[in-house]
Amino acid sequence: MNSLAYCQEKAQASGSSFLAGFRFLPEEQKNAMTVLYAYCRELDDVVDDCSDINVARQTLIWWRQDLDKVFHQQQPEHPVNQALCDIVGKFGLPKDELEDIINGMEMDLHHVRYQTFADLQYYCYRVAGVVGRLIVRILGFSENQTLAYADKLGLALQLTNIIRDVGEDARNGRIYLPLDELAKFGVSEELILSYQSNQAFEKLMDFQVMRARETYRAAVALLPEADRKRQKVGLVMGGIYYALLEEIARDGSSNVLKYKIKIPNPRKLRIALKIWLLGFKP
Ligand SMILES: CC(C)=CCC/C(C)=C/CC/C(C)=C/COP(=O)(O)OP(=O)(O)O
Secondary structure (H helix, E strand, O other), X not given: OOHHHHHHHHHHHXXXXXXXXXXXXXXXXXXXXXXXXXXXXXXXXXXXXXXXXXXXXXXXXXXXXXXXXXXXXXXXXXXXXHHHHOOHHHHOOOHHHHHHHHHHXXXXXXXXXXXXXXXXXXXXXXHHHHHHHHHHHHHOOOOOHHHHHHHHXXXXXXXXXXXXXHHHHHHOOOOOOOHHHHHHHOOOHHHHHOOOOOHHHHHHHHXXXXXXXXXXXXXXXXXXXXXXXXXXXXXXXHHHHHHXXXXXXXXXXXXXXXXXXXXOHHHHHHHHHHHHHHOOOO
């Protein structure tokens, strides 16, 4: 199997919410997005499948060394890194942004709590903001402000992901919601870790949803007119996750403790098509 085929299989197997948007792209950009997606997925798996933190840490060190080869004209060992060799030059993907994703995964190994929203934002930048930046580079941009849009949209998506996965993360002993916000709303860590919902938790979650919604609006407002057309697939990705956020709000945001809300694939495709034709207005 060649390295691109490996990435395509990895992306397909993930069943990710985002793949629906890729089909609108020309072959070269679609392949680059698939390689980037596979890269993120592989790194994610290192942390998700981790039963021994030392093994995971060593594996991330190995990924750093293998990524280094991509930028030093050497043959990397991992098929995803081999596939990256074909796209980093073509799309001007910087090493430090690809490395930042590894840094974000490392944070996941050590940090299971964030004190403030500023702390959480730093994590979100590394696992989602830089992904947004790399996507913006693949799709093409003419104004630097488009990078600020990428940071913001990445944050909006990651906040949505955190809201959706509160229950699943709690089962793994993780709480991403900032601890000072838990305290402000009178929600204890124990309540979340025992999947108990109460009025205080409902209010906390309503606040989280409202802030995520505002983050989507702020992101779209940052995207310069000149880059809107080229960035349409990114907006489709944002729109699919925004629909997920609205679905969580409709369902009752405190239910995130009990189950994980999903949008069925046919609906994702309808949302993608609508945004492609009419634009994304959160
Ligand atoms: C400019 C721009 C497009 C910015 C956005 C950047 C971006 C795509 C960040 C990824 C954040 C995120 C929540 C990933 C989860 O992926 P997943 O495949 O695990 O999601 P799933 O579990 O919902 O399928």
